[in-house]
Amino acid sequence: MEHYEVTIVGAGLSGITAARRLHKQGRTNFILVDKGKSVGGRLATRRVADGKVDHGAQFFTVRTDELGEEVQNWLKEGWIKHWFGDPYPRYTAIDGMNSLAKHLAEGIRASLHTKITQIVKYPDGYRVYDDKMNVWKSDKILLTMPVPQVMELLKASDVEVVDLEMNKLRSILFEPAYVGIYHFRSPTGLPEDGHLDKNLPKDVERVVDHQKKGISKDTLVSVYMNGDWSRRYYGEDYVRTLIREKVDRYFDWKDLESEQLKRWRYAQAKKVLKESYLDLAGDGTLVVAGDAFLRENDEAGRTRFESAFLSGKDAAAYLSW
Ligand SMILES: Cc1cc2nc3c(=O)[nH]c(=O)nc-3n(C[C@H](O)[C@H](O)[C@H](O)COP(=O)(O)OP(=O)(O)OC[C@H]3O[C@@H](n4cnc5c(N)ncnc54)[C@H](O)[C@@H]3O)c2cc1C
Structure with missing residues (x-):
């Protein structure tokens, strides 16, 4: 043995x-x-069409010197980049968050x-x-x-x-999370860095354009629903429709090529x-x-x-x- x-x-x-x-x-x-x-694990990246989508963690922040030192090495190695955020940087992996896990x-x-x-x-x-x-x-x-x-x-x-x-x-206590993943034939009107987490419709936590994020040739978008909403609708077969209704005004849906849904049973700890x-x-x-x-x-x-x-x-x- x-x-x-x-x-x-x-x-x-x-x-x-x-x-x-x-x-x-x-x-x-x-x-x-x-x-x-x-x-x-939850540093998860999926291939869709000609590109990649992060559908778990999108970025990370650094509050301790211990992670800060590692981050300097990862930057030098070319595994991560400063995505947005000043003075508090949001770092993301160059080739999708899962690639960072693979390097590590x-x-x-x-x-x-x-x-x-x-x-x-x-x-x-x-x-x-x-x-x-x-x-x-x-x-x-x-x-x-x-x-x-x-x-x-x-x-x-x-x-x-x-x-x-x-x-x-x-x-x-852990909460679930739903993530809608969309492939569009035309570019989105999302901010230049591809990240939106302000003034969004109720229960939508974050919207990310992975073409603008720099990990996809095609226009791939992920829409993150918050824990309360995801728990309320967990397992319902009309979740896709509800998410699309929530973010209806952000996209040109006639240009939608395909869509997928990711359901995390245990996404983040509420307690x-x-x-x-x-x-x-x-x-x-x-x-x-x-x-x-x-x-x-x-x-x-x-x-x-x-x-x-x-x-x-x-x-x-x-x-x-
Ligand atoms: C949708 C979503 C968005 C997020 N966004 C962010 C963000 O933007 N920024 C941020 O900082 N954090 C974010 N997070 C949180 C971040 O991803 C996690 O905190 C972190 O990745 C957790 O790492 P972990 O090693 O603790 O757990 P995990 O990554 O969950 O690793 C646990 C592993 O255990 C394995 N496993 C489970 N059971 C077994 C078993 N019986 N036998 C063998 N293997 C098993 C699983 O397959 C998994 O790979 C997000 C998470 C989710 C789900």
Whole structure:
């Protein structure tokens, strides 16, 4: 049976950041797994016609020196650019947000298409089971999926957890998000930088033109609905029509070539925790991290790219003891 020192479940930004930190420390006996076909999680980019659309995070902001230092490197590498925003820059990835995740995960052993279905605690460590009947031994486990998915996995598992930490985990609430994706045959009248988040119709959070953003030849637009609206209409079959009605006046719909809908079941945390990770087992062997886990002094107070980055980093430092 394979035996790893650490299994990191989830190759979103938190998991990748944790893996990078372990890698930097010279540790090699760990594995990063994700059920998806690519690393990145909610740093998600989709190919549509002759272009790409970001349909998860669009950009990120920087409030800490730790992320600030990394950002300087990523700028030098040519992976990201300053998209808009002065004096508070919004950074975005040159080739779509998922490409940044791919760059960050370079050189790290990742097992994709691997859904973890159960974890069982034995006296000599954990056994980790995936959906293809593989099982391996792991001394420590870091879970970085959205908290409802962590709860789901724990329910199917046989592990010892501390009640207090479980109650903290239960207090975190995630919201869904709908994103309408549109391919138009003609350019839009959206601002030059391709980003609009002011004076929009009620419940529309953001509208982005990816041609103007610089990641698409074709005119590709994404429309983000807010969490309240997405929860209210979650699973309804007329969501597409409602989103189009909301943004009707912004586009020339007779030029619409195609449309798609992305539904995020767990998009962002509505209720976060002011701890950058949780030690579920109380002995440092089963740790939970992710964007909903904020440092106590977090200025923004909400789930985002930077909170995922810092949580992954802090959790990896804790696991290394
Ligand atoms: C629509 C949308 C818009 C957003 N906009 C912004 C923005 O503009 N700016 C910003 O800063 N942030 C934004 N965010 C938030 C940002 O994307 C997240 O905070 C960040 O990417 C979360 O990273 P993470 O690693 O914590 O989680 P995730 O990226 O969700 O990674 C978790 C990973 O776990 C995997 N996984 C789940 N269950 C299992 C399992 N059982 N086995 C194996 N793998 C599993 C998933 O496939 C996923 O890849 C947005 C998010 C969404 C959805």
